[in-house]
Amino acid sequence: MNDSIYKRIDQNPRFKDLVAKRERFAWTLSFLMLGLYVAFILLIAFEPQVLGARISDGSPVTWGIPIGVGLILSAFVLTGIYVRRANGEFDEMNKLILKEAQQ
Template identity: 75%
Template structure:
């Protein structure tokens, strides 16, 4: 692509809409992940006994294990949510912008 196409894309209002939507969504998911990690760290700092409590009296597993695994899985889930939206809505907007510019 040459410079004029790049300039047309950047001047396109749908491109600005795409960038704004993508940024808002990425910041939202980042804030959710940061909140989860912050909550986990605060739990470690102020209530470590909760993480050290056994799930049941005869179980060797404490609550820290499923909570930690859940935190890791939440990162995968949020990534999957972003990829799903990126491959759907964001790609459709991108293709529409490219069609407009190439005409």
């Protein structure tokens, strides 16, 4: 691609919309994950007995294990949500922008 195509892409209102949507979505997911981590750390700091409590009487498993695993799994789920939207909506917008720029 040459410089004129790059300029057309940069000046395209759809491109600006794509960038804004993608940034907003990425920041939303990032803050959600940050919130989950902060909540976990605050739980460790101020209510450690919750994580150390056994799930049931006689169980060797404490609540800390499923909560920690859930935190890790939430990162995978949020990544999957981002990838699904990126491969769908964002890629379609990108293809349309490139098509318009090459005309």
